[in-house]
Amino acid sequence: MDSTAVNTNVTIDDFDSVLAYDDQAVWVTPDPSSPTFNASASPWMRGTYHQTETKAASLSFNFTGPAIYIYGLLGPGQGSFEVDIDSVASTHSAYQTVNATSSSLLYFVSNLTFANHNLVLRNLGAVSSNGDKGGNAFLLDYISTTIQLAPAGATVQNKTYQEDDPAVTYTGTWGHNTSPAFSGGGTSYTNADQASASLSFYGSAVYVMGDKKDDHGIYSVQLDSNSPLFYDGVSGCGGAFGLTCEQQVPTLKFLASNLDSSQHTLKVTNFAGVNQSYFDLDSIVVAIPSVYAPRQLSNSSSPFVNGTTGSTTPSHTASVSSSSGGAAKSSAAAPAISNPLLLLVFTMLLAYRNFRR
Template sequence: MDASAVNANLTVDDFDSVVSYAEQAAWETPDPSSSSFSANGSQWLMGTYHSTTVTNATISFNFTGPAVYVFGASGPDYGSYEVLVDGKSTTKSAYSASNASAPYLLYSADSLTYSPHTLTLRNLGKQGTDAGGGAFLFDFLRATAQLAPAGATVANQTLEETDTALKYSGTWGSNESPNFSGGGSTFTNADNAKVSFSFHGSAVYVFGDKKNDHGIYSVVLDGGAPELFDGISGCGGAFGMTCEQMKPTLAYFASNLDSGLHNLSITNIAGVNNSYFDLDSVVLSVPSAYAPRTLGDTSSANTSSASSSGSPSPSQSGGASGNGNGGVGNAPLLLNPLLFLVLGVMWVLRPVRR
């Protein structure tokens, strides 16, 4: 990693659609739309987690960058788990005689090549010296990306769902509330309904919604191969208007983009259930200078992080490093105010819709 460059830590919560669960039914999580749910004071990021006792239950995440850090839980209820990065396997144990303070660092890699990677977490259950149970708990992860070269500044531009830069096809509805980013959001359950836009920026974030009446959608960036994501809620259960994450979730992210004009489209794949896709906003990171990394570069990062937000959080050159108990180390955020993503509205609770 170029430590002098403008680097960012992307925080990905367990409910974000950029995280893929091979089998949702294998996992348990709090219901964020329950009247009894409260994230205030929770040890878990945004009050949610994904926990399983099912052997071989897996989580996957694709990212481009030199570093990734995974956080969860350790204690007497937990067993062993496998981490695969680009097919290379590492086995670890989350067992300890007493519950560790959260967030607990389950895995870190900070010297990967600057290239696309696939991270897979697999629950192995009770193994070897594990004296406890066979559970595994995932809370959130962080991945490091470069936004701009040394000496540059980065401004963040928010496109609300009503912005004229966004072009819609098919049938879309709207939700209005001061609780939404910009006062509203838009949704569709029409098959092949699409939203597309062109932009300049080194990174793009798309925010949407998670609910059990959501489903598959595809994203195409610059004419590349379609990427499929699942917007169904993390609670599992039957298709329906249940288990909504009441705060915006990360539906898509891309970085390391050059100074050219980029084109992005999102298509709802409604299927037999006529599943929904919701769009809240798009955030663009626009640097004063561009210097995208050559993919495949070997990089080295010895970094730390402090922020714990569900929205993009740039921090000082890197991801996160564990302290003695596997928790998050402390590090100051970048001092340039332009580098802070102004997404405070993302934290406001949103009402149940439709």
């Protein structure tokens, strides 16, 4: 990482759609739309987490950058988990004799090449050789990473396009919701198939924010002439179309960085299907640098600088294995049916309230 450049930390919450859960049904989550939900009284970011006791349950995340940090629970009921970065896998344990009272760093690596990377987290359950005592659980709170927005000496300003900004153009039928939890107080929503929202912009990074609920579904994001990337916006609790498990505090629906100085076009399309699933747009945030200097992505066969493996939390390391690994080359990584990349820390301390269209 170029420490002299303008870098920013990115926080990916467990509810963000840029995380792709292989099977949401095997993960347990709190319901942010429950009347008893109180994020401020929870030790977890935004009051949510994803926990599983199913062996081989997994999630994936595509990102571009040199570092990744994984946070969750350390405790007696926790087992081991596998971290796979570009097909280089390592095994770690989240076991300790007493439960941690707050979110703990489970794994980190800060010597990745500057490239597009694919992270897969997999629950292994109790592994006695790692010192586990029988608990099969794995709990994810959030993932953090670092991206570069501009070269050394530059300045960066964020511009937020709210859903009702004239620069955002819509096709198909869209409605409007209001809530104090939304950025700017409102969102645009649709359950029309192929309904879309588009924005042309200049910037080195772009982030799409929106509501998340169990009646949401598949959507795509196309940046410039790149192939559309597909994501699943359904939330992880309450059962499909139970009209519960809504997270109104804006979640990350898409992110891309390392963009050049040309004008870019972003298009988000809802794939409603037979269930007429919804998509909600809260805002689009663009990072605008005073100087552009997109970095050349590494084409190394190893995800690690100098081919060395990454770091892990002290006393929680086990084994490392590898198969052929290689980084893709694009400015936006792939997503949930093809995952994406990273972004600014959107820690929004906004009110949590129920609502519906």
